[in-house]
Amino acid sequence: MTLMQPSILTLTGIGFTYPDAPEPLFSGVDVSFPHGWTAVVGDNGIGKSTLMAIARGALAPDQGAVAPDPKRLVIGHCPQGVDIPPEHLDAFAADWSPETIAVRDTLGVGDDWPYRYDTLSGGERKRMQLACALAARPDVLILDEPTNHVDAEARARIIDAMRVYRGIGVVVSHDASLIDAVCGRCVVFSRRHVGTRNVTVVDTHPGGWTRTAAAIEARDDADAEALAEARRETARLAASRARRFDKVRQVEAAKRNGRHIDRHDHDARDRRQLAKMTGLDRGVTRAYARLDARADAARRREAELTVAAKRYDGDIWMDIAPSRRRELIRLESGVIRFDGRDAADAGPEAVGEDGLGLDSSRLSRAVVSGGRIRLSSAADDVPAAGLVIPTISIGPCDHVAVTGTNGTGKTTLLRTMLAHVADVPKLIVAQELTDDDRVAAMGRLQGLSSGDRARVLGAYARLNADPDRLLAGGSPSPGELRKLLVCLALPAGPQLIVMDEPTNHLDLSSKESLARLLADYPGALVVVSHDEWFVDRVSGS
Known part of the structure; x- marks a missing residue:
C-alpha cells in the first residue's frame, strides 16, 4: 500500500558513519526534495550516493529520519553503473500501455532492447535503465549520473524524459549543462574548514548549476x-x-x-x-x-x-619515458565483427560481397583524422553488426580519442586494439569498474613501499581526492577509484594509457585535473569519450 503521492521528501538530522571509519561521513544533514528536479552535487566520495541510499530506504542512517517513510512509496532508482539489468526489465518488456509507449518514444528505446540488454552499448543501457524506472510510475525518481556513457542524442532524450516526469525528482550529477536544463534547485555537498579540521556540510541553493556556482563563489570569497x-x-x-x-x-x-x-x-x-x-x-x-x-x-x-576546504588540484610530475617502439598498436584495414569473430582481411570495399555475410547497411565505419578516430553508423534504426576500419597505427607519443554515437562500436574497437597491443608497461581503465577492481586497488596501495605510497597519494590528492580517507580504510567511490587506478600506475611508468569513458563519475574539478594530467602525459594515450571538452584537451587533434 502506498500513500497519496507526496509533495515533498524530507530528511532531518541525518548522520552516517561507515563501519571502522574514524569519523562520520556526514552528520546533522537537513535537506528536503519537493516536486520537480533537484540536483545533488559535490566532490567524489563526499557522500552523495550514500545520502540517496538513505533517502530511498536502502540504507538506515545512524541518526535522523526520512519522511514519508520510503518503504511506503514507489521509488525509482537508476544507479551509476549499467552492468546489472534494471529491476523491472521484464515488466517493461510486457508493458504496452500508452504511458509506457510514450516513455519508449521519448527515450528512443527499440522494441528489442529489453530482450538483448547484454548486447546494448553503455548509452543504450542507460536509456533502458531510465525507461524501466519511469514505466514503474514512481512517486520519487532518483537518478545517479544519468548522462554517463551517453552520446549527445541520448543525452537530449534523457533531458526530455526528465522534463516530462511530474513527481519528486533527484539527480546526482556532475553534468553542469544537464542541471541547468532541468533542475530548479541544487543541494551541494562541500568540505568546509573550521578551526583545525574539515567537516562535510550540505547546503541548498535555488536555481541550476550556473546560478549555484556563482553563489558558492561569492560566499567563499566573503567567507x-x-x-x-x-x-x-x-x-x-x-x-x-x-x-x-x-x-x-x-x-x-x-x-x-x-x-x-x-x-x-x-x-x-x-x-x-x-x-x-x-x-x-x-x-x-x-x-x-x-x-x-x-x-x-x-x-x-x-x-x-568556516571557509571552503583547501583543494590540492595541481600538476602531477610524471617521470615517464615513452616507448622506443615505432608502433604500440596496429590494426590492418578490415571489418571488426560484433559477434566476436576476428576482423576480416578484406578491405572495406569488399564488405557485403564476400564470405563475411554482413549487410553493408548494418556496418559502422571509422575515419581517422588527426588525433581522432570517429565512428558513425550507416543506419540509426538498426543495430550495427560490425565496424569497418582503415589501417590504425598508434605510435609511442600519440594521443588518440575514439568518438561516435552509442552502438557504433567504440568499446569493441578498444577491445580489438588491446588484443593487438605491444608488450609495454600499460594502464587499462575499463568503462565499468567492479568491486573486485576496488579490492585489488586497495590491496595494491597497501602493498606499496612507503616512498611509492607517498608518491601515489600525493598524486591522488592533486586529482581532488582525499588520501586520508583511503589511509583510514575508506572505500573509494567509482570516481575516486578511477583516480586511484591512474595514480597507482605512476610508479611503474606506463608507456600506454587506455581509458574508456574516463570522465564517468568524476566531479567537475577532477575532470579538470585529469585532463591536465593526460594532456601532459608523455606516452601513448587512447581514450573513448563523449565529452567533447575533455577530448579536445587530451587528444592530439
Missing part, C-alpha cells in the same frame, strides 16, 4: 575575507595586549622598587602617591584584563568561522 578580517583583528588585539602587558610590568616594577626611592627625591615620591590616589596602577591592570578577554573572544570567533 575568506571575513576570516582574513578576523585574523587581522586578532593580530591587532594581540599587539595591543602585548603593549598593555609591558605597562603592567612597569607598574608592578614600580611597586616593587618604590621602597628604594631616595627620601630626598620628592618628585618620585609625588608620582607614586598620585598613582595610588588616582588608581592608575589598578586601571592599567583592569585595562589589560579587558583587552585579554577581547583577544580571547576574537580568537574564538576566528576559530568558529
Whole structure:
C-alpha cells in the first residue's frame, strides 16, 4: 500500500558513519526534495550516493529520519553503473500501455532492447535503465549520473524524459549543462574548514548549476575575507595586549622598587602617591584584563568561522619515458565483427560481397583524422553488426580519442586494439569498474613501499581526492577509484594509457585535473569519450 503521492521528501538530522571509519561521513544533514528536479552535487566520495541510499530506504542512517517513510512509496532508482539489468526489465518488456509507449518514444528505446540488454552499448543501457524506472510510475525518481556513457542524442532524450516526469525528482550529477536544463534547485555537498579540521556540510541553493556556482563563489570569497578580517583583528588585539602587558610590568616594577626611592627625591615620591590616589596602577591592570578577554573572544570567533576546504588540484610530475617502439598498436584495414569473430582481411570495399555475410547497411565505419578516430553508423534504426576500419597505427607519443554515437562500436574497437597491443608497461581503465577492481586497488596501495605510497597519494590528492580517507580504510567511490587506478600506475611508468569513458563519475574539478594530467602525459594515450571538452584537451587533434 502506498500513500497519496507526496509533495515533498524530507530528511532531518541525518548522520552516517561507515563501519571502522574514524569519523562520520556526514552528520546533522537537513535537506528536503519537493516536486520537480533537484540536483545533488559535490566532490567524489563526499557522500552523495550514500545520502540517496538513505533517502530511498536502502540504507538506515545512524541518526535522523526520512519522511514519508520510503518503504511506503514507489521509488525509482537508476544507479551509476549499467552492468546489472534494471529491476523491472521484464515488466517493461510486457508493458504496452500508452504511458509506457510514450516513455519508449521519448527515450528512443527499440522494441528489442529489453530482450538483448547484454548486447546494448553503455548509452543504450542507460536509456533502458531510465525507461524501466519511469514505466514503474514512481512517486520519487532518483537518478545517479544519468548522462554517463551517453552520446549527445541520448543525452537530449534523457533531458526530455526528465522534463516530462511530474513527481519528486533527484539527480546526482556532475553534468553542469544537464542541471541547468532541468533542475530548479541544487543541494551541494562541500568540505568546509573550521578551526583545525574539515567537516562535510550540505547546503541548498535555488536555481541550476550556473546560478549555484556563482553563489558558492561569492560566499567563499566573503567567507575568506571575513576570516582574513578576523585574523587581522586578532593580530591587532594581540599587539595591543602585548603593549598593555609591558605597562603592567612597569607598574608592578614600580611597586616593587618604590621602597628604594631616595627620601630626598620628592618628585618620585609625588608620582607614586598620585598613582595610588588616582588608581592608575589598578586601571592599567583592569585595562589589560579587558583587552585579554577581547583577544580571547576574537580568537574564538576566528576559530568558529568556516571557509571552503583547501583543494590540492595541481600538476602531477610524471617521470615517464615513452616507448622506443615505432608502433604500440596496429590494426590492418578490415571489418571488426560484433559477434566476436576476428576482423576480416578484406578491405572495406569488399564488405557485403564476400564470405563475411554482413549487410553493408548494418556496418559502422571509422575515419581517422588527426588525433581522432570517429565512428558513425550507416543506419540509426538498426543495430550495427560490425565496424569497418582503415589501417590504425598508434605510435609511442600519440594521443588518440575514439568518438561516435552509442552502438557504433567504440568499446569493441578498444577491445580489438588491446588484443593487438605491444608488450609495454600499460594502464587499462575499463568503462565499468567492479568491486573486485576496488579490492585489488586497495590491496595494491597497501602493498606499496612507503616512498611509492607517498608518491601515489600525493598524486591522488592533486586529482581532488582525499588520501586520508583511503589511509583510514575508506572505500573509494567509482570516481575516486578511477583516480586511484591512474595514480597507482605512476610508479611503474606506463608507456600506454587506455581509458574508456574516463570522465564517468568524476566531479567537475577532477575532470579538470585529469585532463591536465593526460594532456601532459608523455606516452601513448587512447581514450573513448563523449565529452567533447575533455577530448579536445587530451587528444592530439
